[in-house]
Amino acid sequence: KRIAAAKRVWQLSQSQVESAQLMVSKVQSQLDEMTRKIDGFTQSQSQLESQIEAIASQLQSQSQAIASQLKSQNEAIASQLQSQNEAIASQSQSRLESQIEAIASQSQSRLESQIEAIASQLQSITEAVADTPIVSSSSGFDYTQLHRLLKSGQWKAADQETAKMMLAVAGKTQRGYLGENDIENFPCEDLRIIDGLWVKHSNGLFGFSVQKQIYINCGGKPDGSYPGDTIWYRFADEVGWRVGGSWLSSKDYTFSPGSAKRGHLPFTIRIDNWVYTDMYSSLAHRLVTCSI
Incomplete structure (x- = not known):
């Protein structure tokens, strides 16, 4: 009876051991699977980092190229604007000088006419005064x-x-x-x-x-x-x-x-x-x- 009881206990424990082994095996399999996934994630992360670095490098190069192009364009635009401003200023100055000369010519002509008229009046007045006797009262x-x-x-x-x-x-x-x-x-x-x-x-x-x-x-x-x-x-x-x-x-x-x-x-x-x-x-x- 003791032997039979011991046998049953051993069989029961053996069954539990097998179940535990089976569970360990499953857990081990799951661990192995997770390890593989982690390794895969690590590789993916490494690849992603490499890609990010490559993209960042490309973006930096593109940014530098764009900045260089913008600088060249700005310089070209500034040069064009300066040329246009100089041309406009030259034209404006030429027009202004022409207008000033015209106004000065007109003003001088008018002034000369006025001076001549005043001189004529003064001469008339002077002649009239000269003909007027200067007598002490x-x-x-x-x-x-x-x-x-x-x-x-x-x-x-x-x-x-x-x-x-x-x-x-x-x-x-x-x-x-x-x-x-x-x-x-x-x-x-x-x-x-x-x-x-x-x-x-x-x-x-x-x-x-x-x-x-x-x-x-x-x-x-x-x-x-x-x-x-x-x-x-x-x-x-x-x-x-x-x-x-x-x-x-x-x-x-x-x-x-x-x-x-x-x-x-x-x-x-x-x-x-x-x-x-x-x-x-x-x-x-x-x-x-x-x-x-």
Whole structure:
């Protein structure tokens, strides 16, 4: 019985062993199958990685080629645009220059026409003014002849006419020179007319007011007092009445605006070619009191 029981136990255990072996065999088969699949997956992964690397390499090459092509195209386009811009700029500049020249030509033509018209009007006005007598309301003396002489550039004759008119206005024609009192009482309007004509027709080179300013610049005071030899000689040198320390005679005076010094004319207050400094100081004072 024990043997039979042991036999049954052994048979049962043997059956279990066989079942276990069978299960082990199946598991082993499954493991082998999974190992094969894993190996297959590994190979596939390796192939896939190789393919990916190849594709990446191709993409990089293609990207570089595309970038190179784009760069070349951009450079070509930029060159074309620059050429077009230069051509357009050249055309625009040419057109603009043509337009400017046309406008300038038209403007110049109009301006010339306007200038001619204005010059014609001024000439007419000047002629009308020249024909109008210049008479002082204070003394009644007519300065038209002085105006004509200065206008025509007859400076020596105008200087003589100035001396003649001033002597006549002061009532000292017979005496031939003016004294201090004569100058101090000389009519302001007449003095203003004479000075204005000289300054106008000499373009500011000659005139009593020009001489007065030079006199003051040299240190003279327009109060009628004698300024002293140093200042007086300096003034005479400045206006060209003295040259090299010597006084000029009447024949040596310059009656030309092109070569005369500023303030050289008129030289009307004289006796035997000598200037009376006190008289000229009085004239400067009179110019101040007359606001000239």
